[in-house]
Structures are given as C-alpha cells and as structure tokens.
Amino acid sequence: MSVAVLPEIAEAESPAGPLVAQLKGLVVSLERRGVRSEILHGVDLDIAKGEILGVVGQSGSGKSVLATTLLGLLPASSKPIIEGAALVGEVDMAHASEAVRRQVRREHLGAVFQNPMTSLNPTMRVGKQVAEAAWTKDAEEAITLMNRVAIPQPAERLSSFPHQLSGGLRQRVMVAMAIADNPDLIIADEPTTALDTTVQAQVLATLKGMRDTIGCSIILITHDLGVAAQVADRIAVIYSGSIVELGTSRQVLEEPQHEYTKGLLASRLTLTTKKPPSRAPKPVAEVDTTGMSAKAAQKALEQARAKLRRPIVEMVDLTCTFKVKGPAGRLVDLNALRGVTTRVYDGQSMAIVGESGSGKSTLLRAVAGLETKIGGDLIKPAQAEIQMVFQDAGASLTPWLRTESILRERLRGIGREQQDRMIAETLERVGLPQEIMHARPKEMSGGQCQRVALARATIIPPKVLLCDEPTSALDVTLAGIILNLIRDLQSELNMTVMFVTHDLAVARFVADRIAVMYLGRLVEVGPVEEVTRNPRHPYTRALLEAVPGAGIKLATVRGEAPSPVNPPTGCAYHPRCVFARPECAAGDIGTVLARVSDEQHGPLVHEVACPHYADLKPMEVVK
Amino acid sequence: MNQLLWKKIGLRLATLVGILFTLTILLFVLEEISGFDPAAVKVGANASPEAIQAERERMGLNDPILVRYVRYIGGVVQGDLGTSYRTVHAITDDIAMYLPASIEIVGFAFVLAVLGASFFAISSQLRWPGTSLVRGAMFVAYTTPGFLLALFGILLFYRTWKVFPASGRISDPDALNGPTGFFTIDALLAGRPDLFADVVSHLVLPGIALAAIPAVAIGRVLRSSLSQTITSDYIRTAQMKGLSEWRVLTRHVVRNSLPATLSMLGLQVGFMFSGLIVVEKVFSYPGIGLYMANALGVADFPAISGGTLVLGTIYVVSNTVVDFLQSAADPRVELA
The missing domain is CATH 3.40.50.300 (P-loop containing nucleotide triphosphate hydrolases)
Structure with a gap:
C-alpha cells in the first residue's frame, strides 16, 4: 500500500541547529523467507543536536528497520538493498564498511532496545557489560555510569547477573551502556514497551534527563503516541514505510493533518476516552421506573x-x-x-x-x-463455566491445529451438524471470515489469533x-x-x-x-x-x-x-x-x-x- | 567452595552408589539366568560331573544367590572385585593394567571429536567455501555403524596405503615400562619422541572410529546453539558497543552456546566408553574394552561385572562434571 506524502510534510518545521543524523531518501528492501519486499519507501528525516524525535508507527510500519539501518546493524541474512543514505555525522551507515560503521557505533551512537530481559548477556556480570560499553576495564567507570542513570547501590550491582535484576533496572543498565562515551545520538527502540507504567515513566524520565545533561539527541521509536508526546520535541508518524506526518509534538497532537495520525489519536485509550454505555445490570438508583405502576x-x-x-x-x-x-x-x-x-x-x-x-x-x-x-x-x-483468554494469543493456540480443530475440541459430544452451525455462528460473532477455519495460528495475524482465542472461549458461552x-x-x-x-x-x-x-x-x-x-x-x-x-x-x-x-x-x-x-x-x-x-x-x-x-x-x-x-x-x- | 556445593557433590556420589548397586543386581541376575557354569569351564571339557560339582562347591557357586551377592558386594566395598575366571588375576589388577590404555584412546578420541565438532559447527556457521564436502563426509561417517567404519579404516589406511598401524598400542610392546601406563606420557618421560609418534600413530585409526559419531552429534548441537546465540538480542547489544566480530564471538557468543553443547558432550563421552568394546576388539587394542570383549566370550562374569562397574562410574562422573561445568558457564542454571 502506498501512501501519498502530504504537501504539509514538506513544509513541516525543520529542526533548529546543527544535524547529528540525517536520512536522505532512504529506501530499504529486505528478504524474508525468500520473499523480497520494500520496507521503507524513501524516508527523509533530519535529527538536530539535542532534540528528542519520536518516531511513531504500528508494528510492520518499518520503524524498527529505520532504527536498525541507522545503527548499521541490518542482518546480512536478510540481504538488505539500500538506496539513499542514513547519515550519522558524515558517515553513511547504509553503505560504509563494517569497520567504519563499528567505529561510528562505538564513538557516536548508543542504543536501548525493547526487551531488557533479552538484551543483556545472561552469562556476563552487569558491571563488566557496562564497562565494556565504555571500552574500559575500570569498575569505577561502570559505577559512575550506573549512578548517572540512577541505579541504586551501583557498586553492589556490579557483580549481579542480569537475571538477578528487575526489568526496570535492566533497562537502566541498557541506558547506562547507551550513554557510555557520551554519544551524539541514542536510538531507543520501544524502550518501555515491556515495562510497567510506573517504571516506564521512570525510564522515560531517565532518557530525557540524559538529553538534558549530556546534550545527546534521542530517536524514540514507539507504537504509543502518548509515550512520544510525553518526551519528544518533534514527532514523525510512520505508516507502511513512509513518513506521513512530521511536526512538533504539539502540532501532531493538536492539529494532526494526516488521516492515519487522526486515527491513531482517536483509537488511543486515555482516562477520558468516551466509553460506550455499560450493559451490566444498572445500580438500583438508576433503574428507570417512570411509567410503571407502583407495584411494577x-x-x-x-x-x-x-x-x-x-x-x-x-x-x-x-x-x-x-x-x-x-x-x-x-x-x-x-x-x-x-x-x-x-x-x-x-x-x-x-x-x-x-x-x-x-x-x-x-x-x-x-x-x-x-x-x-x-x-x-x-x-x-463449575470449571466448565469458566474460560480464559491469554496475553499472547499466538502462543496460547496449539501451533499445529487449524482453527476448526481448536474450536471443535470444545464441542465433544455434540452432533457434527450442530458443531458446524456453532462454529459458523461463533466465527461471525467474533468478526472472523469463515475461511479462517482452515488456518493455523502461524498463518494468522495477532488480532486474528486473539479473535480465535475468544471464539474458543465463547463457543459455548461460559x-x-x-x-x-x-x-x-x-x-x-x-x-x-x-x-x-x-x-x-x-x-x-x-x-x-x-x-x-x-x-x-x-x-x-x-x-x-x-x-x-x-x-x-x-x-x-x-x-x-x-x-x-x-x-x-x-x-x-x-x-x-x-x-x-x-x-x-x-x-x-x-x-x-x-x-x-x-x-x-x-x-x-x-x-x-x-x-x-x-x-x-x-x-x-x-x-x-x-x-x-x-x-x-x-x-x-x-x-x-x-x-x-x-x-x-x-x-x-x-x- | 561453599557448603552447598559440597552437599550437591555428596548427593551426586550417593546417586552414583545407587546406580552401581542397580548395575550389580542386573549383572547377577543375568549370570543366574544365563545357565552358564564357570566351574565346568575351569575344570575342562572332559572333567567328570563329580569334579565339576566339587569345583562348584569350592567356588561357592552352590550357595543361594543372595548369599553370593552379599559376598560379592562385601568384596566390592573393600575394593575386591573378585578373580577373573579367564586370566586368574584379581580383576582390580587387570583393570589397573588395561584402563590407562582405554583412557588414552578415549582422551585422544575426545580431542578429535571436539575439534571435529568445532570444525563442523563453525565452518557451516560461517559458510566457509569448500568445507561442505568435508561435512558431507563426516555425515556419512555419522550414519555408518562404528565397526564398519573401523573395518574401512583398516582396509584403506593399513592394508592399501600402509600409513597407520591397525592393531595394538605400540609396535614394540616391551619398549616402554611405566611409570604411568599412559604410553604417550611414558614415551615423553622417557625422552623418546620416536616412540611417542609410534604410540600416536596407533591411536589414529581407533580414535577416528570412536570419534566420528560424537563429532557430528556434538557439532550439530554446537551449530544450532551458535546460530541461536548469534541472532539473540544481547549479541545485537554487543555489536552496538562497536566491539569487533572476534571480540563479540569470544566474549559473548561462545559462553552462551556452551550449556547445550556441554550436555551433549557428557552424553558422548559415555557413548565413547561403551563403544570401546567394539573398537578395541576390531583394532586388538589392549584396553578395558578388549578385556571385556574377551571376558564376554567365555562368560567371565566377575570380569564383566568389574568392567561394567568401572565404565558405569566413569559415565556417571563425566556427566556430573558436565552438570557442574554447565552451571559454571551459565549462572541461571541451578544444580539439581
């Protein structure tokens, strides 16, 4: 699907001050399971010194590929073909040699990734990992860095292994490694998605604090417009491999131009989202008795x-x-x-x-x-009257069973014809096409999997x-x-x-x-x-x-x-x-x-x- | 070493004793139901039934099985595994004589297997050009039964090309005399590089026959755990720091690929010891495998039992060592 770039974007506010990074007409195509597809269709983006740029988009929008390209870390196995340039300073991370990219990463870039549980080496002590990022063996340097990201008792944590730390602390360790050697640019790819809301706020505050103290720029990649709005100076909305909206956070939030941005804003749940009326039994005081006889x-x-x-x-x-x-x-x-x-x-x-x-x-x-x-x-x-739906719908469905078998499992002892009718009804009720009967979990999207999970739970209403x-x-x-x-x-x-x-x-x-x-x-x-x-x-x-x-x-x-x-x-x-x-x-x-x-x-x-x-x-x- | 570690070691030792107990019971039952009469063998084929009966009485074979078992266990506890019917030596002496040879060949095969496994894993991971042929050959060896592989080795390298000897440990059995019983070490201690080379050349063919299957088995596990590690998030983090590829490999990849490989390694060391019987027999290599193979032929049950207990101990100990190494390599692994 191609999205026309709106004229407004060309006129969107450019960042003030010198640039630390610049994407110029970046086109990236990758091969996945033997199929080549274009992920980014010509992205232009300037990142000024000391600014926080939020890049917002849903999964599959290409936002992570954008980050990985800028880091020069696209895996060779995906056979990337890149046009345009992804400049960090003077170096084009898309086309420079591995040695040059490595040097840029070492001297100018830092990164914080999504999952702090898997982004740290499980068999290396935390202090050593932090020291390694600063290219030193000095434990003092590691303590200093850990202090700067407000890790409590850094000296004691030095000898901890990652699995001994909480998710929030691990993400702070990642931030400590990212700021080692005072980088010009930190790329944070969904840094808080795996964290609790309270910890998310702390990590965002830490990132923002780093910008304020060492003056680095930050690219904050997130699916959550709210997270971006909270800390970013400017926001770029990316959809299907193209940037569809770019402006200051205020502009994007208050006067969104593109339909997609408007949709994103509208679908975001906040504490003031208008809620459809509850269908639960009404509190007694609210029961409408007008027009009824006293007895009724x-x-x-x-x-x-x-x-x-x-x-x-x-x-x-x-x-x-x-x-x-x-x-x-x-x-x-x-x-x-x-x-x-x-x-x-x-x-x-x-x-x-x-x-x-x-x-x-x-x-x-x-x-x-x-x-x-x-x-x-x-x-x-009774047990049979209770059904459950899980977070990871894809993993909660048996991978080798087709939807049909998954649903039929709950219908043992019911006649075949009635089973067919119930399956058809249930699929319709959860908004799935009948063809999904023959699909296995791997062939379905996350939303479809969750619908199948709901269908399984409600085919006999619990x-x-x-x-x-x-x-x-x-x-x-x-x-x-x-x-x-x-x-x-x-x-x-x-x-x-x-x-x-x-x-x-x-x-x-x-x-x-x-x-x-x-x-x-x-x-x-x-x-x-x-x-x-x-x-x-x-x-x-x-x-x-x-x-x-x-x-x-x-x-x-x-x-x-x-x-x-x-x-x-x-x-x-x-x-x-x-x-x-x-x-x-x-x-x-x-x-x-x-x-x-x-x-x-x-x-x-x-x-x-x-x-x-x-x-x-x-x-x-x-x- | 902390107390907890000692407790765990103690627990493993207790397990070992339990396993050995079970083994001895199994062997005794086997001997009982085999219907084989060692007394008859001892006194000779032409002996009268009375002579056999007298010999049975002398050997204590007429006692109830429980009495004989308790007598045997009593001996084992005191370090006495009985006397071989065949060699008429104390079995502990026989084992002391043959075990070093077997440890030497397994040690040699182990090194070969680890080298082969590393080659198998790394060459296919890095897609070195031209090595797929070698990997293919390794795979063929993997699917071939051990004795067949041994025979091929003998035909090609001994009979046709005459590059490696096909039997024994050394060309001149009297050339070395102690002190360790490991001929490679003894040759070096004696300052005889020529003998050392001779001993090693005797190790080559049986070593390869023993190592072929383990090398591929370990190599495949190593390869899959390497490729899994390399695509993990923390390797991306390490690359992000700007570390060189070599540094990423040595400091971050290898240690995280070890645990799965180690458990396969432990299994394969045990496998090599059990493979000794066939390989030593084929190559007439005077180790504990050949000793047991010969004992099997004449139903020398005390020798078979003794050998089995020694191999069982080695098997359990090597797997215990692997468990400890695993928990040392990965702090998340708890020793059970």
Whole structure:
C-alpha cells in the first residue's frame, strides 16, 4: 500500500541547529523467507543536536528497520538493498564498511532496545557489560555510569547477573551502556514497551534527563503516541514505510493533518476516552421506573437489587504461596496472594490492575482453577463455566491445529451438524471470515489469533470469562477493536468478565469495577468512575499519574515494587508512598478495606486499604 | 567452595552408589539366568560331573544367590572385585593394567571429536567455501555403524596405503615400562619422541572410529546453539558497543552456546566408553574394552561385572562434571 506524502510534510518545521543524523531518501528492501519486499519507501528525516524525535508507527510500519539501518546493524541474512543514505555525522551507515560503521557505533551512537530481559548477556556480570560499553576495564567507570542513570547501590550491582535484576533496572543498565562515551545520538527502540507504567515513566524520565545533561539527541521509536508526546520535541508518524506526518509534538497532537495520525489519536485509550454505555445490570438508583405502576416499579427495583447482589465469584482471604529458590539456594515462600477478599457480581466486569508482581495474574489463574497452592475460600462456578483468554494469543493456540480443530475440541459430544452451525455462528460473532477455519495460528495475524482465542472461549458461552492482558501485545488500533469485541461478547452472551491489565485506561474502558492490587493484596476497589476520578489510595494515584500523555510530568512513583518474597511491614506500599507517615511501617494493616462512601451504588461500594485516606487531599485529575 | 556445593557433590556420589548397586543386581541376575557354569569351564571339557560339582562347591557357586551377592558386594566395598575366571588375576589388577590404555584412546578420541565438532559447527556457521564436502563426509561417517567404519579404516589406511598401524598400542610392546601406563606420557618421560609418534600413530585409526559419531552429534548441537546465540538480542547489544566480530564471538557468543553443547558432550563421552568394546576388539587394542570383549566370550562374569562397574562410574562422573561445568558457564542454571 502506498501512501501519498502530504504537501504539509514538506513544509513541516525543520529542526533548529546543527544535524547529528540525517536520512536522505532512504529506501530499504529486505528478504524474508525468500520473499523480497520494500520496507521503507524513501524516508527523509533530519535529527538536530539535542532534540528528542519520536518516531511513531504500528508494528510492520518499518520503524524498527529505520532504527536498525541507522545503527548499521541490518542482518546480512536478510540481504538488505539500500538506496539513499542514513547519515550519522558524515558517515553513511547504509553503505560504509563494517569497520567504519563499528567505529561510528562505538564513538557516536548508543542504543536501548525493547526487551531488557533479552538484551543483556545472561552469562556476563552487569558491571563488566557496562564497562565494556565504555571500552574500559575500570569498575569505577561502570559505577559512575550506573549512578548517572540512577541505579541504586551501583557498586553492589556490579557483580549481579542480569537475571538477578528487575526489568526496570535492566533497562537502566541498557541506558547506562547507551550513554557510555557520551554519544551524539541514542536510538531507543520501544524502550518501555515491556515495562510497567510506573517504571516506564521512570525510564522515560531517565532518557530525557540524559538529553538534558549530556546534550545527546534521542530517536524514540514507539507504537504509543502518548509515550512520544510525553518526551519528544518533534514527532514523525510512520505508516507502511513512509513518513506521513512530521511536526512538533504539539502540532501532531493538536492539529494532526494526516488521516492515519487522526486515527491513531482517536483509537488511543486515555482516562477520558468516551466509553460506550455499560450493559451490566444498572445500580438500583438508576433503574428507570417512570411509567410503571407502583407495584411494577417495586418489582423492577427488587429484581435489579437481586441481580446486583448475586456474586458469581467470591473470594474470602484468598492466599497463594509458591516455593521459590532463595538467594542461598534454599526454598523460600513467595506470597503471591496475601489475603484477597472481594466479590465479582453476575454479569458485571471487573478489572484487576497492578504492576508485575502484584499478584493480579495469580488471582486470575486461581479463579481459573490453574493454581493449586491456594488457601482461604474461593467460591466460583463449575470449571466448565469458566474460560480464559491469554496475553499472547499466538502462543496460547496449539501451533499445529487449524482453527476448526481448536474450536471443535470444545464441542465433544455434540452432533457434527450442530458443531458446524456453532462454529459458523461463533466465527461471525467474533468478526472472523469463515475461511479462517482452515488456518493455523502461524498463518494468522495477532488480532486474528486473539479473535480465535475468544471464539474458543465463547463457543459455548461460559458464565465467567477471564482475560489476562489480552490486548497488551497488540497495536493500539487493534487493541481498541478487541476490547470492544470483549464488551460486545459480554453483553450478548451475558457473561461475567474478569480482566487483568496494567493499564488503567484499558481497565476504565472495559470494566464496571476496578480492583487495584499491590503485592498480593487489594488496595482499592470501586466503581470505575469513582476509582479513576476520585482515587483514594496513594498507589492508585501514582498509577493514574503514570498513564502516559502529552504535557504530563514524568516519574511520580519512586522505586519499583519490592519482592513478594519479603514484603515490607505495615502497609506494603509505604516505602514508595509520598504520603507515608512513620506509623505506616508498623505492624500489619490487615486485609480489610475501609468503605469510602455511603453513596448508594448497591454493592458497588468504593473501598480503600489506606487507613489515612481521609487525610489525603483530593487528586487533581487532569486527563 | 561453599557448603552447598559440597552437599550437591555428596548427593551426586550417593546417586552414583545407587546406580552401581542397580548395575550389580542386573549383572547377577543375568549370570543366574544365563545357565552358564564357570566351574565346568575351569575344570575342562572332559572333567567328570563329580569334579565339576566339587569345583562348584569350592567356588561357592552352590550357595543361594543372595548369599553370593552379599559376598560379592562385601568384596566390592573393600575394593575386591573378585578373580577373573579367564586370566586368574584379581580383576582390580587387570583393570589397573588395561584402563590407562582405554583412557588414552578415549582422551585422544575426545580431542578429535571436539575439534571435529568445532570444525563442523563453525565452518557451516560461517559458510566457509569448500568445507561442505568435508561435512558431507563426516555425515556419512555419522550414519555408518562404528565397526564398519573401523573395518574401512583398516582396509584403506593399513592394508592399501600402509600409513597407520591397525592393531595394538605400540609396535614394540616391551619398549616402554611405566611409570604411568599412559604410553604417550611414558614415551615423553622417557625422552623418546620416536616412540611417542609410534604410540600416536596407533591411536589414529581407533580414535577416528570412536570419534566420528560424537563429532557430528556434538557439532550439530554446537551449530544450532551458535546460530541461536548469534541472532539473540544481547549479541545485537554487543555489536552496538562497536566491539569487533572476534571480540563479540569470544566474549559473548561462545559462553552462551556452551550449556547445550556441554550436555551433549557428557552424553558422548559415555557413548565413547561403551563403544570401546567394539573398537578395541576390531583394532586388538589392549584396553578395558578388549578385556571385556574377551571376558564376554567365555562368560567371565566377575570380569564383566568389574568392567561394567568401572565404565558405569566413569559415565556417571563425566556427566556430573558436565552438570557442574554447565552451571559454571551459565549462572541461571541451578544444580539439581
């Protein structure tokens, strides 16, 4: 698909000051599995000294190829054919010799890649890797670099192996290596996509801080317009191998010219995205009784009340403890759930929100019956009435089975003709063409795989549908479509939905209620609008503040979530809490939540774990 | 060394004892059901039934199997593996005499296998021109049974071209006398490079016969783990630092490709020891394999048991060493 370059782009604001890098008519074609295709169709881009340029596009847009070309690291196995130039300083990284490119990378470039879990050498100590980037053997130099990216206790971390560090710390190590030898340009390819929102804000702040202190330029490649908007001076929107829009961040966000940019902006979920009306049973106060006789109205109200109060999943002091290898090689307890008490009501959807390690996925797996090491009470429908959809849909489908077989597996004991009818209906319901019956997971796109996963889960409608981050691996536009599909399925099939996500904007969009988890406990539970507009727990506030967007101050939460092996005393959140008082560290605050308001939401009360919530000033919600 | 490591070593030793126990039981049951009478062999084919019976009584063969087993284990614990029916020597003495020869040939084959594997992996990884022919030949050797390969070697290099000797350890068996029993080392200690060359030339054909299959097996694992490592994200990170290709290879690729290769290496060392029986027999190489092959022919069960226990020990120990090396190479690997 070719996209005409709009005339506006030619007139878009050029960067001020000298250039550190320049793409001139860059055309890149690569061979994948023997098929050659043109990935970039003539990209022109200037990167000025000291600027942060956001390059935004969806997967397959060519944004990573652009970065890799500029780094001179296109793999020879893809047989790249490159026209035009990718200049860093005076050197054309597209055509210079390997030795020259290597020298440019060493002296002028730094890079931060997407997955901090796989981007560090697993068998080399962190300090050595950082020192190597600075071309020294001096541990002091490594400590200095690690200090600059705010790695706590760098001297102690020197001898750690990457797997002993958290994701956020690993990404900081990557940044430390990128800034070694003061590069002119850092290329950050989706540097925060694999991180929690709170950690994402910290890493973005670190990157921006590096620009401010060493004056390097940064190319920030991301699929998330919000992330780019937060730190970039200019934004280039790339679509299908061409730049379709280029301008200052403000221009692109406020006066987008290209339809694609407008679409991207519209499909982005924020905390103010207009939400389609909930189809869950209405709170009693909202039941429309006008025009009814007194008796009928009474009956309608009672029915509504009864339905609202019918819990379908109920947990009382639910705990889940795993045995893991501790530092000395001994087995220690990891308390993934430390006493969760809540109810999920029939026909509603509840979002469970938290950082990685909060226990949100464990909670979902416990409800799914996939965790056996649980304590406390868990009341739930029969196993067959519960279905689950996972984050990586492609991996959750058996690779050698065709869609048809995957769906038929759930229809054992049903007549062939009826099976055929059910499959046809289900495929239509999830918006898939009938031909997909004969496709294997590898032959389908990420969105199609997730639809097949949903079809598998709902071909016999379950009472409870469990969703574990089903959209976080998908592009924004696709994520929105899948979320809408889940909402539609919920009301059409009258299901209860439990939805795990780390993204409050997503939670707000799909759910009727939100439960915020921290270190295996609930810290805040309430109706969606209450929790997102009037958050009472400091942690919920921090999560809300970390939702990326333009003009938002970065990095509000300190540190990262502590290990569930050894949770802090008192309120587990107190070491990171900006409102913490001395007494917050003492004793155990227990697992019972305080009721915030007596407002009549039926059972949809707003509850919070912080004993001091009443003293907190109301949060200003700007988004 | 920390306490934990010692505990793990202790655990492995306990496992080894368990395995050896099982082996001895298996061998005893085998001997029992074979219906073979060593007493009859000992007194000769023309001996009267009474003489055989008397010999059986003398050898303790008429005792119940449990009594004989306990007697055997009692001896093993004290380092006594019994007496060979065939050589009439203590089996421990026989093994002490033949084991160095076998370790020498396996050591030689091991080096050949590692070199061959590295060549196989690196040449196909870097697509060196012209080496696909050698790899093809290696692959043919891989699919050929060991004894056939040995016979080919003898026909070509010994009978036709007369470049390598095809039997024994050394041309003049009396030329060397100790102190280690490893002829390569003894020749060097004696300051006789000519004898050293002679010993090595005797190692070549059986060494290749032993190493051919392991070389390809290890090479294929090494190749796939190299190519997996090279395309990984952290190698891109290393390239990003501007390191030279050689430095990336030696500092980042090799160590990360080791774990899978090491486990195949451990398996193949065990495989080489079990391959000794055929190869030493074909090349009349006086090692523990030939000793066992000869013992098998005359149902010399004490010798077979002794040899099996030694090979079993070597097998378990070499795999344990591999496990420890693996966890040393990759900090994420926990010793079980």
